[in-house]
Amino acid sequence: xxxxxxxxxxxxxxxxxxxxxxxxxxxxxxxxxxxxxxxxxxxxxxxxxxxxxxxxxxxxxxxxxxxxxxxxxxxxxxxxxxxxxxxxxxxxxxxxxxxxxxxxxxxxxxxxxxxxxxxxxxxxxxxxxxxxxxxxxxxxxxxxxxxxxxxxxxxxxxxxxxxxxxxxxxxxxxxxxxxxxxxxxxxxxxxxxxxxxxxxxxxxxxxxxxxxxxxxxxxxxxxxxxxxxxxxxxxxxxxxxxxxxxxxxxxxxxxxxxxxxxxxxxxxxxxxxxxxxxxxxxxxxxxxxxxxxxxxxxxxxxxxxxxxxxxxxxxxxxxxx
Ligand SMILES: *Cc1c(COP(=O)(O)O)cnc(C)c1O
Numbered sequence: 001x002x003x004x005x006x007x008x009x010x011x012x013x014x015x016x017x018x019x020x021x022x023x024x025x026x027x028x029x030x031x032x033x034x035x036x037x038x039x040x041x042x043x044x045x046x047x048x049x050x051x052x053x054x055x056x057x058x059x060x061x062x063x064x065x066x067x068x069x070x071x072x073x074x075x076x077x078x079x080x081x082x083x084x085x086x087x088x089x090x091x092x093x094x095x096x097x098x099x100x101x102x103x104x105x106x107x108x109x110x111x112x113x114x115x116x117x118x119x120x121x122x123x124x125x126x127x128x129x130x131x132x133x134x135x136x137x138x139x140x141x142x143x144x145x146x147x148x149x150x151x152x153x154x155x156x157x158x159x160x161x162x163x164x165x166x167x168x169x170x171x172x173x174x175x176x177x178x179x180x181x182x183x184x185x186x187x188x189x190x191x192x193x194x195x196x197x198x199x200x201x202x203x204x205x206x207x208x209x210x211x212x213x214x215x216x217x218x219x220x221x222x223x224x225x226x227x228x229x230x231x232x233x234x235x236x237x238x239x240x241x242x243x244x245x246x247x248x249x250x251x252x253x254x255x256x257x258x259x260x261x262x263x264x265x266x267x268x269x270x271x272x273x274x275x276x277x278x279x280x281x282x283x284x285x286x287x288x289x290x291x292x293x294x295x296x297x298x299x300x301x302x303x304x305x306x307x308x309x310x311x312x313x314x315x316x317x318x319x320x321x
Pocket of ligand 1: 180
């Protein structure tokens with residue numbers, strides 16, 4: 001069983017140097033006043049490709065051997081992993097094939113093609129994307145890179161927290177959005193190395209609390225695709241690589257509602273002048289839910305992404321109270 005360590009995160013950071021943005025860390029006096037804490041916001045919505053997924057994708061692809069590079073990479077994703085893979089592959093000169101549903105937003109398909117990747121469309125109601133991806137991999141010798149359950153992917157994701165903690169010094173608590181756990185497990189490696197006493201929380205949409213149930217029961221819980229606006233966290237289960245790290249190194253998993261996510265999207269837009277996608281709001285929503293629990297303490301939030309369709313963004317903000 002492959003297991004990743006903080007050494008792998010350090011190696012990933014070296015590979016990403018000069019390719020990934022060292023994203024900014026912002027603060028908000030409004031937020032500090034409201035929570036009584038000193039809050040540091042790591043802005044992965046401003047990462048290349050619009051989310052942290054570029055980190056894991058680039059770290060994985062840059063370790064391909066010559067034959068893998070020549071044959072190319074395949075991934076199935078309609079979301080941020082697709083953009084991260086397409087962008088990283090383009091930079092490294094590796095051919096990329098993305099398997100996306102026919103009803104994926106046109107803008108996402110166009111952005112993926114714009115990075116130079118080929119897109120293979122499938123019908124999400126009658127076809128199995130994993131099967132299509134595996135067949136492509138087998139027939140053309142492509143290497144499949146999954147969105148979270150891969151040691152190089154999670155080590156790459158861990159570089160965001162490494163940058164944050166190197167910038168802020170040890171924090172008292174850190175809140176990170178959770179889907180399949182690539183981000184949270186990578187963050188856990190960095191946090192336990194750089195701030196061993198920091199409380200580390202994963203945050204899921206309430207409708208998809210498989211991670212919380214897995215964490216509390218000690219084994220991976222599978223659920224149906226949850227109905228939530230947090231499309232980056234609509235995963236059905238944690239991974240075999242990500243779960244053991246989360247189980248051993250994370251303090252707890254919290255949940256928030258879609259309405260809380262929309263309120264934070266509005267906060268980010270109005271107060272911080274930032275476009276954040278619903279899934280990117282998980283961390284802040286959880287901190288605010290805890291009120292003044294961290295009064296007088298130093299707290300980190302990772303804003304995981306900013307890719308949201310304009311129409312959808314406008315509609316969600318219009319609904320916000
Ligand atoms: C992928 C993604 C997540 C969840 O990350 P995992 O590694 O699957 O846990 C959270 N936020 C955004 C914006 C994402 O794209």
